[in-house]
Amino acid sequence: MKKGNIGEKVKKKKTISLSTLFTLLIVFVVVFSITLSSVLTTVQSSRSIRDTAKISTEQTIKQVAGNLDGYFKEINDILKQAKEYQTVPSSLTNYLKAVIYARKDILVSIIYDENGNIKEKFDTFNPITPVNPETNLSFNKEEFAKLKYNNIFISEPHVQNMIKNEYPWVVTFAIRLEDDLTTPANIVTFDVSFDWIANMINSIGLGQNGYAYIVDDDFNIMYHPKQTMINAGIEQEIKLNNKFINNTLIEDEMVYSSRSLYNIDWNVIGKSSLKGIKTNQMVNAIINISITTILSIVLGILGLLLFRKFLSMPINNLIREINAFEKNFDKFEVDKNITVEEFRDLSNSFSEMAFNLQRYIAKIEQDKNVLMKTELKALQWQINPHFLYNTLDSITWMCEHGKTEDAVKMLSALARLFRISISRGKELISVSKEVEHAECYLIIQSYRYKKAFDYTFEVEDKVKNYLCNKITIQPFLENALIHGMSPVDEMHIDIKIFEQDEKLVIQVIDDGVGMSEEQVQKLLFDSESDNKGIGVNNVNKRIKINFGEEYGVKIDSEMDEGTTVTIYLPIIKDDEGK
């Protein structure tokens, strides 16, 4: 498996996608929310603006109409009062004089006869030049003829052309006073200055492009703030129709509100524009969305940077350490410089694991060394020169003394012994072969020790085909012969092999002199053995290293009683063999 490279690749990918995902998520959520709320707000507020515009236009026009109505009623009432005075001409004269004097807006008052001749005239500032009824714009022959008694006629706005050097716009109010048998009917008129009305209409504010104007019932313009522009043909006013009277409507992004006046056949129309509000709103919404998008991207980037610092960098560091460890675990040392709490725990666990791993590996190395050494030794002992010389000597002596039968038996045993020792290099041999090996040894030794001992083998049938380490039993037999023999008594050695608790158990039991605890310990753990034999220690180590700590050699000994060596081995059946 490739170290380093793959790890690095994986590391980089992980960082980018996490952080970017995080940022994108934030940006997306924010932008979406703002867009949605902006759109909704825009829609709602433009709707409410329309409604507000409609209502406020309507209210303004209502108010204007009310003001105009009030004004016209005032003039009407003043004119109507004249009839109280008509019976006595001088009192009428005084009344009209007083009115002219008191009201600056009533410019002129005239009493006409039926034909339009001026009977009397009243004015304050400029003398009136009488003009002919035909050219007198204030005298409307047709309309005045139609006037019923005590009724008032109100004219269109027109220029008053009787005042010297002045040409004010006026509205003429005319009343026909009651007839009685003595006095001919009179028409009393007021020429009321239109300035007040015109200025009021001019000053009405209805938003940026809004204004009010006055039309009669046929929608002829009585007064329009852009009159001269309309006259010049530069602008035009849309012709409205009946559905607009006393109504507020929205048509083509314009709000129209109209109200009739009571005292005269005039209508006040207010007009205000909704154009540009929608665009304005949309522009605002777009600006909002843009600003928020930019800000949220900026914040997202900030968040990304923070995220990097506190999350992905520690992860990167950790991964880097793992990689370093992977490359060179022997010399690895953990960097203790980690700030984030969760990562510190992770890092500590990792460093502990690293440490344990190092130790474990070191132990394995060590064990391997030991194993190699012991196996080397065992290997060496397979052809134990010392034993060979002694045995050959014995055989020579036997041959020299004519004990050829014994010589043959010894030779044969020796041959078998060595053959099994070597076992063609195999480490595990069958129990029966190991038994044979032990038996050969005992046969040879029994010739040399001349009936100083005897032995029995008790081997369970089923274990005969199990496998075990070679040269396991022999060292203990050697030990028993060397250390256990008393000069006086005959020693008995029992070798038992059986299965117990799922282990293969080999017992070498002698009734020799026994050993002290100290000796037992020395035997088990001293790596050198006296007789240049393989050593008990070696056997124990080999077993433990190869099979685990739960197996191995146990020695129970009592002085003068004997020694029982129990060897625990795992059950290895033949098909598993190395």
Next chain:
Amino acid sequence: MKKKILIVIALLAVLVLAITCSGCAEREKDLVVFIPKSKNSSFWNAVKTGIKSAVSAYNMDILISAPDEEDDFVTQNVLIENAINMKAQAICLSAIDYEKCGAMVDKAIENNIKVVIIDSGVQSKKPLTVIGTDNKTAGAKMAQSLLNIQGEINIGIINSKAYSKNLQDREEGFCEEIKEYSRMKVVEKVSIDMKSSDAEIEATKMIKSGKVNAIVTFNEIMTIGVGEALRVEDRRDIFCVGFDNHKKSVQQLEEGYVDVLIVQNPIAMGYMAIEECYNQLKNISKSGINRYTPSYVIDRSNMYLPENQKILFPIIESAY
């Protein structure tokens, strides 16, 4: 790491600043300076009415400054310079002198100020939009109105010393048209300072000389002077063609001393001039395309027709 954060914060700050500034900038109203030829004529008051109406419609700020005399081009140049110094966005100008006001107008244009001409233009490097009466046509109409006179028509012309484009154009249009009619002849021509008293003096001279049976003059001030001369001399027989609808002139028309008045639409002029300033500032229209307002030939026979009432007597802001 720290560097990155600093950069981000700096960007944020710049962004916020930019937004605030652009928001602020938008709310400022554009300033228009209106510089007519003088303060006091009813013609300019009517223009003012149109201007004020447009200024509130287009949401702009207006400053009106004018010389006292209609031939004081020196003061007018000073006023134009003031407008440049106060960094106005636009100037509506009716130039007293075609040549002598030209340099200052060029300077205004160089300073990125939109200049719109009302009625009387200047000799400028860049083309300017002129809003006003088609003066040459108006002059021609004046000539045609003389046809009412029987027989030989001996004309006396009274015009201004200062080189005002509108007055020059009217005279030119008049003189061009006269060539069509062999019985029309200009027998006398006088140039005066822009005072109605001067006009009155020269008109009186003309009347007394007996050489003329028609007197023609080209603006409100001169018309008032001529009309007054005719009234004082009580000469209803001399045909008088004048300009504009000052109350006095209308009175003189009514009384028979003045016979024809060419009436303009100054309210429309003022309104359209502001509209043009707005359009040029918003880059909706470009400088150089003239817009004409109509002119009307008013005499005693038609002066009180309802439609002419509105032209002859436009409603102007009053004391209320």
